[in-house]
Amino acid sequence: MKDQFKKYLWILDLLYSSGGITFKEMAEKWKDSSLNDRKTILAKRTFDDYRRAIEETFNVDIICDASRGYQYRIDNARSLSTDRIKRWLLSSFAVNNVLQGSRRLSERIIYEDIPSGNDYLLEVVKAMQDGKVISVEYDNFFESTPKQLLIEPYCVKVFRQRWYVVGKAKGEKVIWRWALDRFLSLEITDKKFRLPKDFYADIYFNDAFGVIVDPDECKVETIRLKAYSENHRDDYLRHLPLHSSQREVERGEGYTIFELRVRPAYDFCQELLSYGEEVEVLSPQYVRDYITDRIRKSLSRYKV
Known part of the structure; x- marks a missing residue:
């Protein structure tokens, strides 16, 4: 499945970067692709199967334009450039493709490592696509023994080198999040679920800094921050907003x-604390007090 997904990305990247390509040209490029280690031939029927899967997975339309010599191209290519996840997938794949063809260059490009959650990512995405419940063994930091969970996967999100799946566990009423690197096992069950009509991942995370969305415990606030010019922290925040x-x-x-x-x-508070004296919380007061208390406790560790 993982190799198949890479082939989808290879075709999608080729269509997107070329602006249009005939099947014959695509088949020729496939012969030299780093993914084609067995030197197989790209059959037209196989391409048609991949084409339908790509359209469904990435919500794009791939058309065959007779006026341009029967070139295949993405009809709504702009959706790829405006969608953050699709853009990230394509750019990551494109870089990886370059690295496959140049060993010396690969030693000069360093990725931020994401732990073992990658092992389960494609299976979670597949379950989301098919609307199926996943059965996982989850090793929670806060409990002494792993738990067996049945989860309806609504969406996935990467944050701070960790992939998270967001959804509902069987018997729970609230939406929650689970880190994929804490999964000890995962199985896609035959049990189906329907994504709630009122759930939209971008809206769900709209007011969140990272992955924590607890409406009952933490309401949306207008946060005022004073960033000092020492070490250009204000410039950094200006160019890379929180x-x-x-x-x-x-x-x-x-x-x-x-x-x-x-x-x-x-x-969010952890992020502010990481800036030390370079950023000051002005309001609301309870957030300022929380940060102050954390700094005091940190100082006490050093006997200050």
Whole structure:
């Protein structure tokens, strides 16, 4: 399955980067592809099967344009350039393709490692595509023994070098998240589920900094941050915002004040703490107090 998905990406990348290509040209390129280690021939029937699977998986339309010499091309290619996940998949695959053809170059490009969650990612995506429940053995940090869970996988998200699956576990009413690198085993069951009509992954995470979305425990707040110019922290935040809602509201000598609408959950507060003295929380007061308390506890570790 993993190799098949790579072939989908190979064809999609070829169609996207070329702007249009005939089947004959595609078959010739397949002969020299790093994925084709057995030097097989790309059959027209196989391509047609892959084409339908690509259209369904990536929500694109692949047409055969007779006016351009029967070239295959992506009819709605703009959807790939505007969709973050599709763009990320294509760019990652394109880089990997280059590395396959140049060993010396591969030693000069360093990826951020993502742990073993990758082993289960494609299976989770397959279960999402088929609307099937997954059975997993989950090793939670907060419990002494692993748990067996039946999960309806709604979506997946990568954050801080970890892949997460988001959905509902059997017997639970709330949507939750599970880190794929904590999975000890995974099996796609025959049990079907329907994605709730009112669930949209982008909307669900709209007010989140990372993966923590606990509406009952952490409401959306307007956060005011003062970033100091020492070490150019304000410049870094200006060019790499913490959240899509971030905006600059004041700039003074040696500082910039930013506002953003976000849930000040644990992962967000951890990010602020990582900036040390370079960023100060101005409001709301309870978030400022929380950060202050964490700094005091940190200092106590060092007997200060």
